[in-house]
Amino acid sequence: MKLELGKKCLLEHFEFKVDRSSKTRYEVSCKGDGCECRFKANPKVLGHFLKEQLKDSGRIYRAKEIVKDFRQRFEVEITNLQAWRGKSHALELLQGTTQDSFAKLPIYCYNLKLANPGRVTHILVDEQSRFEMVFVALGVAIRSFMFNLRPVVIIDAAYLKGEFKGTLFLAVAMDGNNHILPIAYGIGKSEDGESWTWFLSKLRDCVGEIADMGIISDRANSIHVGVRNVFPRVYHGLCCRHLMMNLRLPSSKKKENEALWWKTCKSYRMSDFNESFNALCLVVPRIRQVLTNIGFGRWARAHCPGNRYHYMTSNSAESINSLSRFSRKMPITQLIEFFHESVQKWFYERRLQGMQESHSLTHWAQKKILKKIEGSRTWTVAGIGANSFLVEDGGKRGLVDFLNRSCSCRVWQVSGLPCGHVIAVSRFLGEHDCIHHAFSCYSNEVYKKTYEESINPLPHRSEWVIPEGLGSVLQPHITKRQSGRLKENTRILSRGEEPVQVYCSRCRTYGHVRDVCLDPMPSQIRSRKSSGKGKGKEIETQSPTDDIFPSYNLAEF
Structure with a gap:
């Protein structure tokens, strides 16, 4: 009760005095006569104040900004360390701890599949049930990719920024309107060939072997190893930007x-x-x-x-990584939920967009064709056969064959959209429109089929189904150095400057410090000078632990 009164006094700017101020605690009390209001600004209390400001996961709320806000709002001075600890506690109140997130991962994945039939989840653990990797595939996105989208998968990885410094694995596809659609994502301890092999093997189990499938990525050696192990016959293109x-x-x-x-x-x-x-x-x-x-x-x-x-770059996957730059600070279940909610929103918005579109092709395909129409207005066409034509474009010319649906410039059969030569021939034949020469994946009808299914949200945690025998997952055992720059003292010494030798105060030798000393603690300690008999002498007293835990010389046995 006193704590609540103290908060009220602080909010109403009552006069107060500082009772205690340290790195971890800030105590003030009211100056009023007979008022017992007290306020203790420990990290837990600061966390409750900061919880509302941190509900927006995209906000960058730095420690110095928290200190400034508390100074202006409450006229209270707190340190950067107190602000950082209060922010950490507020994030725990909103998102939970990393340990709890790993423990609830199997239950979360189980309820995720119950809410969305066809959802595929895999959790890889070691012998001690410690986390290794998790794979999540969106069932509706997998079906859309297999039946409606172009067979191109763009993959990339990004580092996590929270307490668990793992790696996010991502695989996206592109729809007929050039929109990004994540089809699978995973989280692991590090980006290496073994992790990419496991992730891509689970992706192959979902999509199978698709004819003329292509994978676009950067030139990371770990991705190359994973693609060659899992998709040896699939075209693997490098990102030209990287x-x-x-x-x-x-x-x-x-x-x-x-x-x-x-x-x-x-x-x-x-x-x-x-x-x-x-x-x-x-x-x-x-x-x-x-x-x-x-x-x-x-x-x-x-x-x-x-x-x-x-598609010659991995910019699509990089865009999703940029979108999740703030969410990658969250615990693992919160990060998976972020992707789930994002794709759910995109499916709804793009379904409405497809229903409102009246043209036969998607908006992006229309813009591409209109640009080619403007560039081919001055080209001349000469007939060769019933289905073959020669187009003079001022360069290497183009030979169009409608029977085989090909052009010598190779733009039509590769991109799926009619090239300028095909458009010139359509104009020569008196056709009013050339959209029937485009691949079906660019049609608005296929675009609507891509997003005709819905993604259901998860129920509240109190309504989750917890089956019997479903174990928990422990925090991962980090075997490799986490991401981040190592702290090194590489300062170049000045002329004539001698390096300072490190001294250990425990064993009294040079070469290391007390914190890493391997020598045992001395069993005898020196007490302070006694104030009684024998003044001026230091009396050596026996440690109280010597009688309970005696020391032995192992060399005597």
Whole structure:
């Protein structure tokens, strides 16, 4: 009761006096006569004050901002350490502890599958039931990917920022309107080949073997190992953006060099690729040797004819990682719930968007085709056969074959959208629209089928079903160094400066400090000077623990 009165006095700006101030506690009392109101600003009390401000997970509420707010709101001075501890306690009140989150992970996954049939979850633990990895696949997203979307999966990983410094594994796909759709995600201890192999193996169990499937990722060696172990016959493309950053193009004429690089990567024909690549090597001669060392030639021969469905970067997965930058501070169940709620919201909004669309193609596909229509207005067409035509575009020309649904520029059969040559032939034949030449995945009908299913939310925790025999998961045993910079003392000594030797006050030797000393504590201690008989002498007294735990010399046995 006194604590509540103290809060009221503090909020109403009563005069108070400081009774105690330390690093962990701040006690004040009212100055009024006969008033017994007291306020103890320990981390738990500060956490209750900060809980409302931290409900928005995207807010960056730093310790110095908390100190400033308390100074302006309550006229109370707290330290940065007190603010940080109060913030930590407030986050525990809102999100729970990391240990509890791991313990409730099996129950959470079980109820997640009950609410959404078809949801796939796998939890990997070691012999002591300690957490290793978790895999979650969205059932509706998996079905949409298999039947409605282009067979391209973009994968990437991101580091967690909370108490558990693990890794988030992500696999996304793209719908016909160029929207990102996460199909599976996982959480593990570290990003290595073994973790990616386990994650991709669970993904393969969900999607199976899809013809002409492609995987886009950065040039991480662990991803390469996982893809080769799980999908040995699947096309694996490298992210051109990451590759360009690794090349470190010279700063002089940087925009021109980057434009030439992207022209090389976006080449659909091998002749166009060789022409652009040779021009790039003339500008930056060292690039040829660098790309040869990383096997760029083999990748280019597979990538240039591919250019799979316009996707040459892993920016889609990077965008989801950026979206979850604040949620990656949360415990593991809260992070999984964030993805669940986000996809649930996207399914609802995109379903309404598809129902309101009246055109046969998606909005993104329309914009792409309109841009090609404007660029092909001056091209001329000459007929060859019943289904073949030659288009003069002022360059290498284009040979269109409607029977095989192909064009010599390879844009049509690779991207799925009609190229400028096909549009010019459609205009030559008097067709009013060329949308029937686009792949079915870009149609608005398929777009609506992609999001026709719903994602159900989980019930309240008090209504969760807890089956018998479902064990709990312990916190992971970290076997590798967590992410973050090591604290190193690499200061260069000044001229004539001698290094300071580290001294241990326990064993009184140089080379280490007392905290890491391996010598046992001395069994005899020196008491302070006695005030009685024998003044001025230090009397050695026996430690009270010596009678209970006597010491022995092991060399005598």
